[in-house]
Amino acid sequence: EVQLVESGGGLIQPGGSLRLSCAASGFTVSSKYMSWVRQAPGKGLEWVSIIYTGGSTYYADSVKGRFTISRDNSKNMLYLQMNSLRAEDTAVYYCAAGIQLDYWGQGILVTVSS
Amino acid sequence: DIQMTQSPSSLSASAGDRVTITCRASQGISNYLAWFQQKPGKAPKSLIYAASSLQSGVPSKFSGSGSGTDFTLTISSLQPEDFATYYCQQYYSPPFTFGPGTKVDIK
Numbered sequence: 001e002v003q004l005v006e007s008g009g010g011l012i013q014p015g016g017s018l019r020l021s022c023a024a025s026g027f028t029v030s031s032k033y034m035s036w037v038r039q040a041p042g043k044g045l046e047w048v049s050i051i052y053t054g055g056s057t058y059y060a061d062s063v064k065g066r067f068t069i070s071r072d073n074s075k076n077m078l079y080l081q082m083n084s085l086r087a088e089d090t091a092v093y094y095c096a097a098g099i100q101l102d103y104w105g106q107g108i109l110v111t112v113s114s
Numbered sequence: 115d116i117q118m119t120q121s122p123s124s125l126s127a128s129a130g131d132r133v134t135i136t137c138r139a140s141q142g143i144s145n146y147l148a149w150f151q152q153k154p155g156k157a158p159k160s161l162i163y164a165a166s167s168l169q170s171g172v173p174s175k176f177s178g179s180g181s182g183t184d185f186t187l188t189i190s191s192l193q194p195e196d197f198a199t200y201y202c203q204q205y206y207s208p209p210f211t212f213g214p215g216t217k218v219d220i221k
Contacts, residue, residue, distance in 0.1 A: 035210075037158075037212075044199075044201065044212060044213075044214050044215045045150070045152070045158060045201050045203075045212045045215070046212065047203070047209055047210045047211060047212060050208060050210065058208035058209065059209070060209045061115070061209065094157055094158070099205050100148045100160065100163035100164070100205060101148060101150070101158075101160055101203065101205075102160050102163070102169065103160075104157040104158055104159070104160075105157065106157055107157055
């Protein structure tokens with residue numbers, strides 16, 4: 001059974017850094033396109049980033065240069081390093097597997113506030 | 115970047131109604147289009163991929179169609195568990211943008 005579990009969220013001050021983790025089971029992260037999607041409170045879904053099976057990465061303009069997606073094949077983990085955080089980055093962050101976002105984690109809340 | 119629009123933004127319907135939601139891409143995306151259902155406080159759930167292919171375990175009352183720039187999601191007979199927000203997403207070219215969502219609630 002495929003399962004994705006996010007961790008690492010919480011309250012962080014503007015300008016700070018945070019690393020989100022996503023533990024995968026039931027498949028290997030290296031075999032699927034892996035993505036991060038976020039949802040600000042009361043808002044719609046926003047695509048954030050993707051890492052391809054070959055290692056190529058892409059980002060939304062809103063996070064480019066501040067966020068970095070990566071994976072650790074040996075640990076079967078996906079990560080999102082978030083730097084220079086802003087209030088507008090406050091959201092529930094989901095990791096998702098497959099180019100078509102077939103499987104989703106339960107989400108983790110990141111709050112950027114002083 | 116490819117922009118996605120959805121119409122209507124919300125609709126009210128009764129159980130048993132047939133519901134159709136439209137999604138439009140700002141440029142052609144072939145059939146690289148997915149649909150998701152999200153209930154309050156829950157993670158989105160994949161319903162349809164490749165514009166018209168049903169995800170495993172999704173009931174056949176959901177169907178998708180379209181290609182190029184115009185797509186539709188149809189729910190053939192709305193049931194209480196179908197009241198939710200529905201999103202389309204293109205995965206033709208990154209950034210893989212979502213539509214703004216269509217909220218389906220009870221009339």
